[in-house]
Amino acid sequence: MLPTGLYPESPPWRTHALEVPHDHVLHVEEGGNPEGICAVVLHGGPGSGSSPLLRRFFDPARYRVISIDQRGAGRSRPRGATVHNRTADLLDDLRRVREQLGVPRWLVVGGSWGATLALAHAVSEPQAVAALLLRAVFLPSAEEIDAFFQDSTGRAPAAWARFASMAPAGERHDMLGFLARGLQQAPADGVRQLALAWWRWEQTLARGAGAATSEPPTTQAEPEGETLDALVDRYRVQSHYLLHRCWLDSSPLLDRLAALPRVPTLLLHSRDDRICAPQGAQAVHDRIPHSLLQWIDGAGHDPTHPAMASAMVAALDSYAQHGHFGNASAP
Known part of the structure; x- marks a missing residue:
């Protein structure tokens, strides 16, 4: 509301x-x-x-x-x-x-x-x-971008572990790079799953430190269909910018x-x-x-x-x- x-x-x-x-x-x-x-x-x-x-x-x-x-x-x-x-x-x-x-x-x-x-x-x-x-x-900056994707400040460790589980263990040190490559190259179903994982992690952090940190808000429906496809395109652009620290x-x-x-x-x-x-x-x-x-x-x-x-x-x-x-x- x-x-x-x-x-x-x-x-x-x-x-x-x-x-x-x-x-x-x-x-x-x-x-x-x-x-x-x-x-x-x-x-x-x-x-x-x-x-x-x-x-x-x-x-x-x-x-x-x-x-x-x-x-x-x-x-x-x-x-x-x-x-x-x-x-x-x-x-x-x-x-x-x-x-x-x-x-x-x-x-x-x-x-x-x-x-x-x-x-x-x-x-x-x-x-x-x-x-x-x-x-x-x-x-x-590299530090602020890394803090988001790697949860270097330990804001929500359980939620980040679920987010990172999308990547092979050897690539979890670079979640942004893993997501950027996947959003460009993975099959359609794969890119949707990557976008959902990113969205859930982002929703967890967006609520602020006073909210529960383990799950995304229950009041917000997860994107699907055309909304999810638009989310894929959004994160494709966003990962492109963040990889280059927005120039x-x-x-x-x-x-x-x-x-x-x-x-x-x-x-x-x-x-x-x-x-x-x-x-x-x-x-x-x-x-x-x-x-x-x-x-x-x-x-x-x-x-x-x-x-x-x-x-x-x-x-x-x-x-x-x-x-x-x-x-x-x-x-």
Whole structure:
């Protein structure tokens, strides 16, 4: 059940099939008020695709919300494609979408990988960014990626043992490599089983440290059919990005944050997020002197948790009304 306090779901008033280089076609939606404050929403993953939920944090009377399915994700085509699909391609696509829709500047909102892409976009095109709202920011370092797939912090040992049992004993030291190879090469039934194992492990971690750690949530039905096939494509893209640390680690993104525009910047992060480490949010905040960091308790990595959803709505309402995220001294 989604938390109360979100704005009602409403269909987009315009959709686009935007052709970009190398035979990719982006699915783009516009919702809310065509004359409102322009905001772009960057989904997570990589590879997850947009959801109507992401628009529900915005007051539809005050925002024009642009949702983009990134290359290979959601309803963009070809779904699951990894060829000509790198972070640099996504940054070029953001520029193309903005120019195509006639948007000089926009509020950039992203969660998890979407928050990472938002930072990279702001570094690449500072003049295009009016403000940044970053939920559960992810730093694609080798250490953070390894902590997820190998459970190096021992967050849920029994659940990780079930997850790792998908791989031969000799390959369990490199679960990401094993999954990436299998998602590209295994038969159809095999890739579905790999995707399910990954999904169960991710669900276990997403609930936060205060929840039981041995099983995924019983209230969420396991994906099947077309939903499961979409999950396979999502993880195919995600493993492709994570194998290369999202092409943001050789010149670490943290070291480039000095180029960010001095615009209102708010980070929201749960203290018990076991997918995107809270230390990452603190590190980003430390590199952005004008940023605000708001800690949320008990939300884990769940954007629909009432505490996180309320914080998102309050921040966006404040920006719509005041031009900042609740701090009058913000730039």
